[in-house]
Amino acid sequence: MTGYDQERIGELLRLLPPAPMGWVQAAQELPAARDEIAALVARAEADAAYRARVVADLEAALEAEGIPVTPSVVAALRLGLEAE
Amino acid sequence: MLTDAELVARCRTGDEAAWNELVERFSRYVYAICVQAYRLPPHDAEDVFQEVFARVYQHLGRLRSDDAIRPWIAQLTRRLCIDRLRASGRESPADTDALEPGGYDESLAQIDEALAVRECLDAVGAACKDILDRFFCRDESYNAIGAALDLPAGTIASRISRCLAKLKIELEGRNVAPAPSGDR
Numbered sequence: 001m002t003g004y005d006q007e008r009i010g011e012l013l014r015l016l017p018p019a020p021m022g023w024v025q026a027a028q029e030l031p032a033a034r035d036e037i038a039a040l041v042a043r044a045e046a047d048a049a050y051r052a053r054v055v056a057d058l059e060a061a062l063e064a065e066g067i068p069v070t071p072s073v074v075a076a077l078r079l080g081l082e083a084e
Numbered sequence: 085m086l087t088d089a090e091l092v093a094r095c096r097t098g099d100e101a102a103w104n105e106l107v108e109r110f111s112r113y114v115y116a117i118c119v120q121a122y123r124l125p126p127h128d129a130e131d132v133f134q135e136v137f138a139r140v141y142q143h144l145g146r147l148r149s150d151d152a153i154r155p156w157i158a159q160l161t162r163r164l165c166i167d168r169l170r171a172s173g174r175e176s177p178a179d180t181d182a183l184e185p186g187g188y189d190e191s192l193a194q195i196d197e198a199l200a201v202r203e204c205l206d207a208v209g210a211a212c213k214d215i216l217d218r219f220f221c222r223d224e225s226y227n228a229i230g231a232a233l234d235l236p237a238g239t240i241a242s243r244i245s246r247c248l249a250k251l252k253i254e255l256e257g258r259n260v261a262p263a264p265s266g267d268r
Contacts, residue, residue, distance in 0.1 A: 004201075004252055004255055004256075005252075006245065006248040006249070006252060009201060009248055009251055009252060009255070010220050010248065012194070012197055012198040012201045012202075013198065013201060013202065013216060013217075013220035013221055014220045014221065014223075015116055015120060015194060015195055015198035016112040016113070016116050016195070016198050016199065016202050016221055017112065017115070017116075017221045017222065017223070018111070018112060018115075018221060018222065019111040019112060019114070019115035019133065020115075020130075023111070023115070023130055023133050023134065024107055024108065024111045026134060027107045027111070027133070027134060027137035027138075028103065028104045028107045028108075030103070030137065030138065030141045031098070031100045031103055031141070032100075034141075070134070071130055071131055071133075071134035071135075072134040072137060072138050074134075075131075075134045075135040075138035075139075076138040076141065076142065079138055079139060079142050080142070083142070
């Protein structure tokens with residue numbers, strides 16, 4: 001016997017509503033952007049002036065490369081630059 | 085259903101379907117920690133949510149034990165939420181220290197418990213999972229559920245009750261125990 005009653009089970013289920021669909025999709029698209037982000041990071045690693053521009057405005061750098069700007073891609077780029 | 089460890093192993097091979105499943109599996113958990121435990125506003129919650137999955141994706145190869153993905157995601161989400169609260173000035177470091185672990189622990193424990201209960205949903209059948217998810221998680225009305233599932237609205241309450249009973253039996257079978265709580 002676990003001690004759960006139906007009301008408690010319902011309360012617990014309510015604690016996990018779905019995350020907004022757009023957020024989930026953006027996170028799922030990370031692998032598709034992996035190579036493009038890696039190329040951008042590699043270029044930044046080789047060119048200090050370019051790196052400074054990228055760091056100053058991550059979103060603009062992504063846009064300039066034609067990479068769709070989503071919060072997950074911005075986060076991935078920032079992490080990639082930090083890991084250099 | 086793949087175990088967490090199996091899913092992580094597949095993600096590490098570059099399996100995009102596995103990554104989709106991993107995000108799907110933990111998205112509610114991360115979201116709940118952000119908005120229910122730490123009560124981040126939507127914009128901050130979205131930033132933390134995306135940062136969590138970006139870090140998970142980047143560091144999957146460095147995870148020491150594939151079984152550890154869940155506590156790792158919980159810890160990562162928690163840390164990023166605290167960073168966000170500090171950065172926004174809503175919590176001074178001293179305040180946050182005072183609230184960690186005591187203040188947020190109750191919420192986090194309940195979210196962990198909710199995840200354990202949710203995992204049992206797969207065992208009660210797709211129809212029950214769907215109706216319970218619609219009612220409890222998506223807050224749909226009996227009428228909306230009836231229309232979506234082509235069922236008489238008058239039968240929805242009894243279906244929910246029967247599905248909850250099945251879920252209770254499943255929980256008992258798995259020996260999932262309620263977390264101790266002072267407010268119940």
